[in-house]
Amino acid sequence: MELAATEYTLQSLITGETFKDTGWLLDAPGQTKPGLIRAVYKQNQINPKDTSYGIYRFADWLPVNRMLQGSSAPVTYKSSGLAAWLGLKNLFITFSGYWPEKGAFMTTCSFKETEAYSVCARMDPSQSNVLVVASAGNTARAFAKICSDNNIPLLLCVPEDNLNALWFEKPLGSCVKLIATRSGSDYFDAIHLSNLACQCDGFIAEGGAKNIARRDGMGTTMLSAATYIGTIPDYYFQAIGSGTGAIAAWEANLRLLVDGRFGNKVTKLMVSQNSPFVPIMNAWNANSRDMLPFDDEAARREVEIIDAKVLSNRKPPYPPVGGLFDALTATKGEVLAATNEEARHAATLFLAHEGNDIHPAAAVAVASLIQAVYDNKVEPEAVIMLNITGGGEENFKSGRTLHYLTPSEVFNINPSLEEVKLALIKIFS
Secondary structure, three states: OOOOOEEEEEEEEEOOEEEEEEOOOOOOOOOOOOOOOEEEEOOOOOOOOOHHHHHHHHHOOOOOOOOOOOOOEEEEEEEOOOHHHOOOEEEEEEOEEHHHHOOOOOOOOOOOOHHHHHHHHHOOOOOOOEEEEEEHHHHHHHHHHHHHHOOOEEEEEEEEEHHHOOOEOOOOOOOEEEEEOOOOHHHHHHHHHHHOOOOOOOOOOEEEEEEOOHHHHHHHHHHHHHHHHHHOOOEEEEEEOHHHHHHHHHHHHHHHHHOOOOOOOOEEEEEEOOOOOOOHHHHHHHHOOOOOOHHHHHHHHHHHHHHHHHOOOOOOOOOOEEEEHHEEEEEHOEEEOHHHHHHHHHHHHHHHHHHOOOHHHHHHHHHHHHHHOOOOOOOOEEEEEEEEEOOOOOHHHHHOOEOOOOOEEEEEEOOHHHHHHHHHHHHOO
C-alpha cells in the first residue's frame, strides 16, 4: 500500500510568514522569540481514506513523506452507558488504545502511537542521525515499537522510576537504545538528559510540541471525532501533561473551520491535571502566560504521589506563541484537576459502563468530565468529545509474555555533557 508525500508549507505563528519545510524544521528560520510553527496543508478539506490506512487515513493533514505499516487510527463512537449515567445526550468517546471490538488496535495501548507514526513518517528514510525522544513512559513505548519495526535509530531518555512502562509484545531491534535518569527523578530530568544527548554529533531532537508531525498526529483524535459525528464538538475533555494534545485539537479545529463542512464552532478545551501536580492549572488560574515558579524538589515529590505519571511535565509548551495558553484563550477553555481517588473511581465507572480498562491519565479526564457535569459546566444536549488517550492494556497483556527494555546507562539527575558523550559513544559503538 503506497502513500504519496503530503504537500504543505510551514508558517510562523509569530510573524505569519510561510516557508518551505527543509526536512526537520522545529522553529522558524531566524526567529528568536518563543513560538510554534504550523503546517499549512495544500488540501483544505479532509478526505479520510479507509481504515486499512490506519492513522494515515488522515494523511491529507499529516506532514508525512511515506506510510509506515502497523498503525491504527483513533476510533470514535457514541457512548450509551457512561452517557446515560451522566445524563448526557451527545457524549462521544474517542478511544486510542487496544479495543478490537471497537476497531482500535494500538498495541502500545496509547494515543502516543499517533505521534510516533506521524513523526517517523515525516523523517527522510535516508537520514542516518539517531532520533532522541524524552518520555515519562507512553511516548517511549510508542516510539520504541515504531522505530524497532521500521529500523529507525532511536535513543530514549526516561526516568528510572517509569521503566515499568516500557513493556512490549516482542523483543525490540538493536536500533532502539535506552538511557535513564536515576530513581527520584522525573520527566523534566529526562528532558534535560535528552537535551544533552542532542548536543552530541549524530543525534537529533524529536522536538516535542515544536514538531508539527507530533501535534498533527495527535490532532487525528479531533479529526476522528468530527468526521464521525459530522460536526465540530462543543467541548473537548482530555488530561494533559504538556498540553500538546490540546494544542493539536485546537489546530485541527481551526482546519475544520476552513474545511467548512463541519460547522463553525470553536470547541471549548476542558483539560485536566492529576492533583496535587497542577502547574498548568495554577498558571492558568493566575491568568499568567508564564509558568509560575516552583521548587524542583517539591515538584518531584508531587510527581511521586500522582497515579498518572505521564502527566508530570514541569516545562510544558504553555507560554510560547501558539502554545497552550493561546489555545485555552482562543477557546475560552478551562483547566480542571482530579485526585488519584477521583480518577480511580472514574476508571471503575468507565469499565462498568463502557466495557474496557483505561490508563490513569484517561481516568483523570473521565473524572473531570464527571465533575464538570456535577458543576453544570456542560449542557446535557451539548456535543462532547471525551478523549480517552490510553486503554485496553489489561486486555492486551492478558495471556501474553511481555518483554521489557532495560537501560544501557542510568545517569544522576544532573550529568555533565562529557559524561553523556562518553556513554553514548560506548552504547552506539
